[in-house]
Amino acid sequence: xxxxxxxxxxxxxxxxxxxxxDCVVGLFGENCKEHCNRLCKNSNCDKTTGRxxxxxxDGYVGSYCxxxxxxxxxxxxxxxxxxxxxxxxxxxxxxxxxxxxxxxxxxxxxxxxxDCVVGLFGENCKEHCNRLCKNSNCDKTTGRxxxxxxDGYVGSYCxxTCPRGKYGPGCSKICxxxxxxxxxxxxxxxxxxGCDEGYKGELCNTACTMEEYGRNCENRCGHCHNxxxxxxxxxxxxxxxxxxxxxxxxxxxxSGTYGRNCxxxxxxxxxxxxCHHIYGHxxxxxxxxxxxxxxxxxxxxxxxxxxxxxxxxxGNCLHHATCNKETGKCKACSEGxxxxxxxxxxxxxxTDLEKITLEHLKIDNQRLLLESxxxxxxxxxxxxxxxxxxxxxxxxxxKMQSEFQIYPSSEPET
Numbered sequence: 001x002x003x004x005x006x007x008x009x010x011x012x013x014x015x016x017x018x019x020x021x022d023c024v025v026g027l028f029g030e031n032c033k034e035h036c037n038r039l040c041k042n043s044n045c046d047k048t049t050g051r052x053x054x055x056x057x058d059g060y061v062g063s064y065c066x067x068x069x070x071x072x073x074x075x076x077x078x079x080x081x082x083x084x085x086x087x088x089x090x091x092x093x094x095x096x097x098x099x100x101x102x103x104x105x106x107x108x109x110x111x112x113x114x115d116c117v118v119g120l121f122g123e124n125c126k127e128h129c130n131r132l133c134k135n136s137n138c139d140k141t142t143g144r145x146x147x148x149x150x151d152g153y154v155g156s157y158c159x160x161t162c163p164r165g166k167y168g169p170g171c172s173k174i175c176x177x178x179x180x181x182x183x184x185x186x187x188x189x190x191x192x193x194g195c196d197e198g199y200k201g202e203l204c205n206t207a208c209t210m211e212e213y214g215r216n217c218e219n220r221c222g223h224c225h226n227x228x229x230x231x232x233x234x235x236x237x238x239x240x241x242x243x244x245x246x247x248x249x250x251x252x253x254x255s256g257t258y259g260r261n262c263x264x265x266x267x268x269x270x271x272x273x274x275c276h277h278i279y280g281h282x283x284x285x286x287x288x289x290x291x292x293x294x295x296x297x298x299x300x301x302x303x304x305x306x307x308x309x310x311x312x313x314x315g316n317c318l319h320h321a322t323c324n325k326e327t328g329k330c331k332a333c334s335e336g337x338x339x340x341x342x343x344x345x346x347x348x349x350x351t352d353l354e355k356i357t358l359e360h361l362k363i364d365n366q367r368l369l370l371e372s373x374x375x376x377x378x379x380x381x382x383x384x385x386x387x388x389x390x391x392x393x394x395x396x397x398x399k400m401q402s403e404f405q406i407y408p409s410s411e412p413e414t
Contacts, residue, residue, distance in 0.1 A: 023047045039065035059093035069093040084113040116140045132158035152187030162186040176205040179215065198232040208232040222250030243278030252277040267296030289326035300325040316342035 010020035015032065023032035026043040028050045036045030039060045040052035056065035058075050069078035072088065074096045082091035084105070085098035096112060103113035107125035116125035119136040121143045129138035132153045133145035149158035154171050162171035167189040175184035177199040178191035185192065188202070195204035200217035208217035210229030221230035223244040224237035230248065231237075240249035245262045253262035258280040266275035268290040269282035275295065276283065285307075286296035292308040300309035305328040313323035316337040317330035323341070324330075333342035 037065050041065075057094075084108070130158050134158075150187075152185075176203050178204055197234065222246070222248040224249055243276075267293075267298075269296055287326065289324075314341050314343040318342075 015023065023029075026036050026045075028034050028036055028045050028047045032047075034050055036043050036050060037052060039057045041054040041057055044054045045052050045064075051063045052065045055077065056062070059069050059078070061067050061069065061078050069075075071090050072082050074080050074082060074091050074093045078093070080096060082088065082096065082098070084096070084103060085091050086101040086104045088104070089099055089101045091098050092111075098111050098113055102110045105113065105125070107117055107120050109115045109117045116122075119129050119138075121127050121129055121138050121140045125140075127143060129136050129143060130145060132150045134147040134150055137147045138145050144156045145158045148170065149155070151169050152162055152167060152171070154160050154162065162168075164183050165175050167173050167175060167184055167186050171186070173189060175189060176191070177196040178184050179193040179196050181196075182191065182193045184190060184203075190202045191204045195201070195216045197215050198208050198213065198217070200206050200208060200212075208214075211221050213219050213221055213230050213232045213235035217232070219235055221235060222237060223241040224230050225239035225241055228238065235248040235250075237247070237249040240246070240261065242260045243253055243258060243262070245251050245253055253259070255274040256266050258264050258266055258275055258277050262277075264280055266280060267282060268287040269275050270284045270287050272287075273282065273284055275281060280295040280297075282294070282296045286292050288306050289300050289309075290296045291298040291300065300306075302322040303313050303315070305311050305313060305323055305325045309325075311328055313328055314330070314337070316334045317323055318332035318334050320334075321331065327340075329340040330342045333339075333346075336346050338344050338346040
């Protein structure tokens with residue numbers, strides 16, 4: 001027989017089943033009335049004397065664990081010193097936490113002064129965490145970044161930039177519409193060379209508005225029909241407004257045309273000035289020979305000519321033809337009329353005898369002109385010869401004077 005109690009336990013709950021002879025953990029003495037010191041590790045003490053059997057909690061010593069660590073020591077059996085605290089100040093006897101004076105080494109983190117401050121790692125905290133570690137937070141031993149990387153970088157140590165085409169936090173964002181698929185900035189996503197056709201903004205992620213197109217949306221759409229948006233990439237319109245032409249509808253109708261699709265021909269604008277490319281109006285009026293309508297496309301009616309057709313033809317053009325609508329001139333006149341406009345009576349016809357007399361007069365007149373010209377030339381010749389003879393005569397006189405000049409003779413000696 002062992003005397004073990006069954007599952008109902010002991011009659012005295014201060015005793016340990018199944019034999020119900022020893023005090024339960026934490027109690028000791030007669031009838032287990034005494035409590036072990038709470039500072040005994042695991043509340044385990046001798047059941048008779050109360051001595052701590054498993055040692056003391058951190059910060060205390062002695063058989064009964066009733067003595068705290070002396071100043072400058074802490075921890076298990078008070079074996080650790082507070083030398084890590086600034087000026088060797090006291091520290092918490094249990095944890096070793098330094099007081100408000102901080103740590104003796106400014107590279108470690110108070111109050112325990114065991115871990116490196118944020119931004120440092122390694123032996124004696126001599127190494128700096130990579131500045132690209134987010135919040136400068138890295139493993140105190142290895143230097144690995146613990147909170148991830150700053151935007152634009154990846155890797156355990158955040159020393160690798162984003163691969164081509166990506167940017168931002170964890171390189172999770174994709175570059176937008178950079179020009180010709182060039183790379184963007186690995187941190188901000190800004191496109192180095194600008195945007196592809198159809199996009200704008202620093203990130204090239206904003207499509208051109210309906211009035212813009214091209215690279216960086218720098219170009220303005222032309223005159224698309226009904227103010228429709230042009231193609232944001234190349235600026236083309238599906239159709240043009242009246243008065244414009246070209247793929248982008250950015251050219252006015254060429255000179256001499258106007259209207260929808262530039263299919264209308266300008267009228268006779270004054271001085272050849274082009275008409276309005278939309279309405280066809282002539283800004284300075286119409287050329288002579290055309291009615292003064294806005295588009296100058298109505299010619300003068302037969303029998304009229306000039307500005308706004310205000311003049312009437314003479315009515316004397318040959319074969320009753322109409323005169324020129326611009327000048328009023330006839331190609332030829334009816335019998336009895338002459339000049340360009342056929343508005344002057346022609347003289348009576350000359351008889352045959354008068355014709356002969358006139359011919360003789362013309363011939364005699366020509367002879368007189370020839371004889372007069374001949375006499376003029378003879379007169380010029382005589383004048384030249386006369387001048388020459390006078391010069392020659394003068395020359396001879398001078399020569400004779402030179403040869404026969406008389407000098408005074410000297411008188412004979414006496």
